Amino acid sequence: MGKDVIIALDFESKEKALGFLDNFSGEPKKPYVKIGMELYYAAGPDIVREIKARGHQIFLDLKLHDIPNTVKKAMSVLSGLDVDMLNLHAAGTKAMMEAALEGVTRPDGSRPLVIAVTQLTSTSQERMESDLLIHEPIDQVVLHYARCARDAGLDGIVCSPLEAGKVHEACGKQFLTVTPGVRFADGDVGDQVRVTTPEKAREIGSDYIVVGRPVTQAADPVAAYRRCVAEFVG
Numbered sequence: 001m002g003k004d005v006i007i008a009l010d011f012e013s014k015e016k017a018l019g020f021l022d023n024f025s026g027e028p029k030k031p032y033v034k035i036g037m038e039l040y041y042a043a044g045p046d047i048v049r050e051i052k053a054r055g056h057q058i059f060l061d062l063k064l065h066d067i068p069n070t071v072k073k074a075m076s077v078l079s080g081l082d083v084d085m086l087n088l089h090a091a092g093t094k095a096m097m098e099a100a101l102e103g104v105t106r107p108d109g110s111r112p113l114v115i116a117v118t119q120l121t122s123t124s125q126e127r128m129e130s131d132l133l134i135h136e137p138i139d140q141v142v143l144h145y146a147r148c149a150r151d152a153g154l155d156g157i158v159c160s161p162l163e164a165g166k167v168h169e170a171c172g173k174q175f176l177t178v179t180p181g182v183r184f185a186d187g188d189v190g191d192q193v194r195v196t197t198p199e200k201a202r203e204i205g206s207d208y209i210v211v212g213r214p215v216t217q218a219a220d221p222v223a224a225y226r227r228c229v230a231e232f233v234g
């Protein structure tokens with residue numbers, strides 16, 4: 001599986017997202033992009049079709065979590081949009097993840113990659129214990145969810161680049177780590193807490209880095225994207 005940089009298209013409207021992507025119209029390889037809930041709920045499935053038609057690969061970050069049958073059917077619809085990567089919450093259980101894989105598989109046998117969210121990075125040990133009644137150390141909980149996702153047949157998880165090595169040790173080299181929380185060594189950290197550079201993420205073993213503001217807010221987004229690719233992919 002080739003390493004790649006995924007740009008987080010965190011824009012609130014179709015116009016802003018497409019306006020940003022216009023910067024890349026002259027690039028031979030269109031960047032892989034992540035469409036999250038904000039843009040998808042604002043612009044609907046047409047935004048996915050339009051960006052796909054421009055030649056981008058798409059990670060549709062909608063984090064599904066419902067009963068297995070509902071997730072199976074929703075995954076089938078999303079797979080029909082011809083996206084390349086989808087995700088769901090591992091907390092939905094192995095049964096839900098297995099149902100998702102059934103739903104996502106297209107009639108010709110192909111399917112997008114499916115990765116799991118484990119514990120959100122916004123959840124602290126304290127909150128997990130008080131609100132979710134989970135009393136194991138959070139890093140063990142993350143690895144347990146990762147193994148459940150692997151056992152269900154999923155392709156990988158979203159995690160911090162700093163955890164990518166441990167996830168590969170627990171689940172195997174082929175199990176993908178898709179990692180946000182990436183900043184240039186000389187860049188703004190913003191509201192991210194545990195960050196690392198594209199180069200360090202490569203060393204630890206991330207398979208895909210997800211980069212938002214360091215590219216979307218850059219004075220020269222194409223130069224910033226190229227710098228990410230050069231540092232991460234080499």
Ligand code: C5P
Binds near residue numbers: 180211212
């Ligand atoms: O702008 P920035 O590089 O911080 O964007 C990172 C992207 O990755 C955002 O879309 C954010 O929602 C997402 N993300 C994250 N941390 C997680 C999971 C997702 O930053 N644990």
